[in-house]
Amino acid sequence: MATPLTLPGICWPLHASTGHLAVTTSHITGHFRAGAGEDAIIVCDLLPAGKFRNGAARHWCRTHQCYWGTQADLAGCPSAQPMQCRQHASPMGYVLYPTLFDPSQFHATTLRLGQDGLIRLRARAADGGALFSRDLPALAIDCRALPGLFPRDVVQLNVTPAAAQAFAAALQAGAPLDCSDCARCGHPHLDLGDFALAPHRRHSCGHCGHDASHSAAPIVSTPLWRLRHHITQCF
Ligand SMILES: [Zn+2]
Ligand SMILES: [Zn+2]
Ligand SMILES: [Zn+2]
Ligand SMILES: [Zn+2]
Incomplete structure (x- = not known):
């Protein structure tokens, strides 16, 4: 895939039970076809988030609003590659250059x-x-x-x-x-x-x-x- 672009924007998962509205940056990084839509692929933003119940290290993907670090996640993600959550290829809603009110x-x-x-x-x-x-x-x-x-x-x-x-x-x-x-x-x-x-x-x-x-x-x-x-x- 082409190099992702970092632009002023808002993005949101199309299906999630939590969200992240109070953001610390006005920019998003991903692949966009237009100025707005529901088909952006946005890069993961993973950070350490405690442990799973079984003691395994857990991460949280702020982009896709899901945890990372299950056996399936580890198996699907060779250590040489950047970490990606299971939703990394899910299309997301987005608006580039949003109105700032x-x-x-x-x-x-x-x-x-x-x-x-x-x-x-x-x-x-x-x-x-x-x-x-x-x-x-x-x-x-x-x-x-x-x-x-x-x-x-x-x-x-x-x-x-x-x-x-x-x-x-x-x-x-x-x-x-x-x-x-x-x-x-x-x-x-x-x-x-x-x-x-x-x-x-x-x-x-x-x-x-x-x-x-x-x-x-x-x-x-x-x-x-x-x-x-x-x-x-x-x-
Ligand atoms: Zn709640
Ligand atoms: Zn926040
Ligand atoms: Zn993710
Ligand atoms: Zn918090």
């Missing part, structure tokens, strides 16, 4: 999920009140404008279709929403799919793979919850 520059900001799956961003410029209106597959919220909401190493909060859908579904179902931070790395936890509809206490971290952070009560966790004081209407 700075909430401090706007007021009356609303984010909604359209029938077409696009995220509708509407806002008024703080200076002059001009309407800012975009329909986007995904976007990034500039966290430098929101000190204290997330750990200092977070540069932006990615709003992905999966996160928007999960948040909207949890709101509609009346699930208790909150945002639980990882006990190890402090990054905010995101529940997706069925986890966004079934409140639970034990959360596993999409940033570092730590799987034993507990919220005080059973909740559905999403970092988007933290935006509620900065965005007038969020899904």
Whole structure:
């Protein structure tokens, strides 16, 4: 395969129960056919994440949101090659050169999920009140404008279709929403799919793979919850 490209972008697994929105880099590395789509191949981002129950060393792939290090993983990955998780060839959703939205520059900001799956961003410029209106597959919220909401190493909060859908579904179902931070790395936890509809206490971290952070009560966790004081209407 050709050399992967590193570009400003947002990517997300098409099927995952956790996600990683609060990113420490605005760039992604992979193979892209267009400016946006659901067919990107993104390189693994593996980091040590404790041990499996049988004592074997475990890694977490931040890109594909899965653990690595089972016997099958080891057998499929000769030591001379770079480590790859079992999802390394799975197509991913992506947007290159995403809109970077700075909430401090706007007021009356609303984010909604359209029938077409696009995220509708509407806002008024703080200076002059001009309407800012975009329909986007995904976007990034500039966290430098929101000190204290997330750990200092977070540069932006990615709003992905999966996160928007999960948040909207949890709101509609009346699930208790909150945002639980990882006990190890402090990054905010995101529940997706069925986890966004079934409140639970034990959360596993999409940033570092730590799987034993507990919220005080059973909740559905999403970092988007933290935006509620900065965005007038969020899904
Ligand atoms: Zn993070
Ligand atoms: Zn991977
Ligand atoms: Zn959870
Ligand atoms: Zn963590």
